[in-house]
Amino acid sequence: MKESVTEEAALPPAQGEGEHLSLALANSAIALPGGHMVDLLRTPALANHWLTERGLAPVDAGMRDMCATQLRALREQIRSLFAAHDAGLPALPAAVTAVNDAMTRVPTAPLLRWDDKTGPYRATPHPTTEIVDHALATLAADAADLLTGPDADRLTACGSAPCNRYLLRHGRRHWCSTRCGDRARAARAYARRTRTTTE
Template sequence: MGTNAPLLGEPLPVELMNTIWADRNGGYDALSTPAETTGWLQATGHDVTQAPADLALQLRELRDALRQLAADATDDPRPRTSNVDALAVVNRACALAPSWSSLNTDGSVVRICARTTTEQAISKIAEQAVSLFSGDHRSRLRACLAPGCVLFFVRQHPRREWCSASCGNRARVARHYDRHH
C-alpha cells in the first residue's frame, strides 16, 4: 500500500508531524482517508491491515497536538494551523494502551498490550512523543524554515538547517534571488 508522505528517517512522532507537507502544487495530508492512514502506518512499521475510520481522526488530532508542541519547542515562526490542548491530547493517546512487561525465560523483556493494534500504534507514537519532548531530542528538534516547507526534523549534525537536501537547495536559491533582485 505505502504512503506519499515524506519519510525522512526521523523519530516516529516527527514522522507523524510530517504527514502534512507541501510542494509547489499545494498542501497534502497523508491521513485524510482510512486507506491513506493504513498505508502510512504500514510504511512506518505498524502491523495494521485496515485502519478503522476513527483512527485517521485520532491520528490527525495527535498530529496537530504534536505540531503545536513542536512549534512551541522550536519557536517556529510559521503560522499555526490548529489550537488544541496539546498536552491533553498526547496524554489521552498515551493512555489508550495499558501495557506491562513480561520477562521471558531467556532474560528478554516483552511489552504486552491489552488493546487493539490500532490503539497500540497511537499509544506507541504518543509515548515516543513524550520521550521526544521531555528528553535530549527536544533541544535538537527544528522546524524546517525553507520556503514553502512545513516539516520538522531532529538535528543530528550541528550544521543541518533543513529537513532535506531539496529544502536546502530551495533556501539557497531563494537567498540568491533576494540578493540579486
C-alpha cells in the same frame, strides 16, 4: 491549500524520522510550493499503510474513517507541541492533554502474564480492536520522549518556506531535505541579486 493527488511529490524522510516515529507523524502532512499539500494520512487506507510501514499495525488492520481521523488529530497536537518547543513558547494545554490521554489509554509496557504450563512471561496486549489505540499511545510516548530527551535541543522546523516539516538539526543544517536546502539557497541568491539591482 490544494491537496496533491499523488504521493510521489512527498519528500524523503527528514533527519530524525528514523529514530522518532512522532517526527514522522508530524511530517505526514507536507506543504509544497504552489499551495499544494500532501497528506499521507488523508484516507483510512493511506493511514493503515503509514502505520504498517512503521510496524504499528498489520496490513489487514481494516482502518476506518474514525481511526484515520484520530491519527490526524494526534498529528496536529504533536505538531502544536513541536511548534511551541521550536519557538520557545508555552504549549497549548489541549495539546499536552491529548498526548497524555493517548499515552494512558492503553498499556504500552509488556504486562506480566502467567501460563499454567510454562509459567510467567511478559506480553504487550494487542487485541485487534485496540490497534489504533496502541499506535496512538506509541506515537504519543515517542513525542513525549523526544520533547524531554537529549534530542529536544536539536528539534527544529525546516528553514525553507513553505515547508512545514520538522527535523533533528545536524550541525548547522536547518533543512529537512536537499530539495528544501536548494530552494532556500536559491531564494537567498535571488534576494541578493534583487537587492543589488535596486541599489
